[in-house]
Amino acid sequence: MSKLPSKRTEINVGPQHPALKEPETFKVVIEGEKVVEAEPILGHVHRGIEKLAESRDYNKVLYLAERICGICSFAHQANYAKGVEMIAEVEAPPRAQYLRMLVAELERLHSHMLWVGVLAHEIGFDTYYLLVWKDREIIMDMLEDLTGNRVNYGMNKVGGVRQDLSPELKKEFIEKIPLIREKLEEIKTIALEDPTIKARCNNVGIISGELARQTCVTGPTARASGINWDLRRDSPYFAYDEVKFNVPISEKGDVFSKIVLRIEEMFESVNIIEQVLEMIPDGEIFNKVPSRLNGKAVSRIEAPRGENFHYIDFRESKQPYRMRVRAPTYANLASSVKVLIGHHIADVPVIVAANDPCFSCTDRTLVIDKDRGKKKLLTKEQLRLLGIKTYKEGIL
Amino acid sequence: MSETKELHPPISLPIKNSDIKEISQLKSGEIVIRVANGKVRAILEDWIKAGLDIHLSTIVGVDENERIDLIYYFMNRKSYDSLVLVTGLDRENPTTDTIDDLVSSAFYEGEVREMLGIKFKGNPIERVFLPEKWNAGYPLRKDWKKSEEEKK
Numbered sequence: 001m002s003k004l005p006s007k008r009t010e011i012n013v014g015p016q017h018p019a020l021k022e023p024e025t026f027k028v029v030i031e032g033e034k035v036v037e038a039e040p041i042l043g044h045v046h047r048g049i050e051k052l053a054e055s056r057d058y059n060k061v062l063y064l065a066e067r068i069c070g071i072c073s074f075a076h077q078a079n080y081a082k083g084v085e086m087i088a089e090v091e092a093p094p095r096a097q098y099l100r101m102l103v104a105e106l107e108r109l110h111s112h113m114l115w116v117g118v119l120a121h122e123i124g125f126d127t128y129y130l131l132v133w134k135d136r137e138i139i140m141d142m143l144e145d146l147t148g149n150r151v152n153y154g155m156n157k158v159g160g161v162r163q164d165l166s167p168e169l170k171k172e173f174i175e176k177i178p179l180i181r182e183k184l185e186e187i188k189t190i191a192l193e194d195p196t197i198k199a200r201c202n203n204v205g206i207i208s209g210e211l212a213r214q215t216c217v218t219g220p221t222a223r224a225s226g227i228n229w230d231l232r233r234d235s236p237y238f239a240y241d242e243v244k245f246n247v248p249i250s251e252k253g254d255v256f257s258k259i260v261l262r263i264e265e266m267f268e269s270v271n272i273i274e275q276v277l278e279m280i281p282d283g284e285i286f287n288k289v290p291s292r293l294n295g296k297a298v299s300r301i302e303a304p305r306g307e308n309f310h311y312i313d314f315r316e317s318k319q320p321y322r323m324r325v326r327a328p329t330y331a332n333l334a335s336s337v338k339v340l341i342g343h344h345i346a347d348v349p350v351i352v353a354a355n356d357p358c359f360s361c362t363d364r365t366l367v368i369d370k371d372r373g374k375k376k377l378l379t380k381e382q383l384r385l386l387g388i389k390t391y392k393e394g395i396l
Numbered sequence: 397m398s399e400t401k402e403l404h405p406p407i408s409l410p411i412k413n414s415d416i417k418e419i420s421q422l423k424s425g426e427i428v429i430r431v432a433n434g435k436v437r438a439i440l441e442d443w444i445k446a447g448l449d450i451h452l453s454t455i456v457g458v459d460e461n462e463r464i465d466l467i468y469y470f471m472n473r474k475s476y477d478s479l480v481l482v483t484g485l486d487r488e489n490p491t492t493d494t495i496d497d498l499v500s501s502a503f504y505e506g507e508v509r510e511m512l513g514i515k516f517k518g519n520p521i522e523r524v525f526l527p528e529k530w531n532a533g534y535p536l537r538k539d540w541k542k543s544e545e546e547k548k
Contacts, residue, residue: 041523042503042524042525043523043524043525043526043527046525046526048535050511050536051535051536083424086423086424087423089423213449213451213473214499214500215500216451216452216453216499216500227473229451229473229476234476235476295422295423296422296423297422297423297424298422298424298426298469298478298480299424300453307453309453309454309469311454311456311467311469313458321458322456322458322459322536324454324456326453326454326504330454330503331453331454333503334500334502334503335500
């Protein structure tokens with residue numbers, strides 16, 4: 001550290017990012033190489049969805065809800081549909097509940113695989129990133145075969161689902177399960193044994209149990225810090241109380257434990273998919289819902305990134321009086337900001353990526369040297385390379 | 397409160413009878429307790445003092461025309477029970493205390509302030525979602541019109 005200057009420098013990390021979809025800025029103040037302050041700047045893609053929902057009838061809001069997120073689109077849509085069904089006091093038929101579970105777990109698989117790939121890319125391990133993303137295509141194909149789409153599936157209706165699982169497709173899915181397990185084993189072996197991943201992720205970005213509790217984190221971020229909470233097990237919805245699965249927990253809270261935890265979760269998702277395909281009942285996939293609704297409900301779902309929260313309020317109307325959405329990344333934001341403090345600037349992309357944020361962060365970096373008053377723009381790529389170079393040369 | 401207790405499942409988190417103004421229930425099953433403005437912070441302080449492991453899912457602001465309701469969605473991490481606290485604020489001068497020092501809520505409060513114009517005493521966040529120089533009112537209030545944005 002003695003080689004490095006210890007001036008205070010302000011860096012804007014963001015707001016464009018090709019890998020993480022949505023824009024987000026982190027204003028980071030560093031002294032030398034150490035982060036001393038961090039502040040997120042949100043709202044680059046605020047689309048006013050909550051206000052828009054108030055002027056649309058509840059069926060149209062389904063498609064609005066689906067477009068909240070590109071990766072966990074099903075989680076948002078299914079959560080909204082579940083909430084409206086509670087208000088209408090209509091339950092989706094059992095077959096629809098199982099189909100929702102099937103898509104939800106496939107989505108969790110592809111979302112976690114996407115994340116492992118993105119994290120590998122952030123640490124400069126592009127071989128691993130492409131390997132994981134290649135295997136992710138198996139899941140994407142399954143989703144496309146079932147729903148017709150790769151990203152926004154349009155699977156839900158209020159009262160059920162739109163697409164049924166044909167016996168041929170069910171057979172095909174069952175045949176694919178050993179292949180997915182085999183690929184996951186490969187992914188796990190590399191994650192556990194590769195020295196690059198250990199060097200860049202072990203003991204980096206530790207969110208302690210205390211910080212996790214204070215900042216109310218959710219999902220894998222919470223479970224990696226020892227909070228034993230999974231809505232699928234603790235407040236079961238769909239038909240999660242009828243299938244058996246484990247909830248992996250880790251106490252350490254660093255980036256490495258989040259990799260291991262998410263890979264373990266993927267194995268559990270495969271177990272759930274296997275049980276769903278085995279147990280799925282026959283019958284209808286859709287129940288009728290009245291056109292005017294009255295009542296308030298909170299609908300929560302364990303999305304790939306954590307607790308997905310929708311508050312829905314109808315007052316004898318077709319349109320919601322109020323709809324509130326809190327995506328999991330929003331809940332995990334406070335922890336990612338606090339945990340950056342004390343880390344090296346080279347670790348910022350990895351730590352921000354570790355929470356699997358659904359916004360972008362490091363495409364463009366503005367370095368302001370306060371003492372000299374000069375401005376310098378770093379692209380996301382340059383920052384990534386700086387991170388890799390810094391570790392290669394062993395400066396830290 | 398003796399009649400209402402029979403109607404609803406038991407309240408999952410300890411709360412003094414004197415604090416309860418009204419009890420209702422969401423269609424998703426959670427108990428909703430209406431309390432006076434400023435009580436949420438005191439109740440939360442009691443829970444934390446009693447060693448309860450409290451999770452705040454989010455804060456929802458709803459414009460009820462004559463007042464603005466703040467809905468706090470809490471969960472006890474030990475039993476996974478949820479409890480909803482609601483407090484009504486005066487529409488003309490909606491002010492309440494922050495709870496950010498007790499349980500992380502700065503962004504939720506900042507968002508409610510931007511969207512509905514509620515002031516949270518002690519909240520450090522200046523801006524969350526709206527543009528820096530936004531002066532077109534509070535978009536989630538029911539009397540907000542698009543034209544206000546265009547006037548700008």
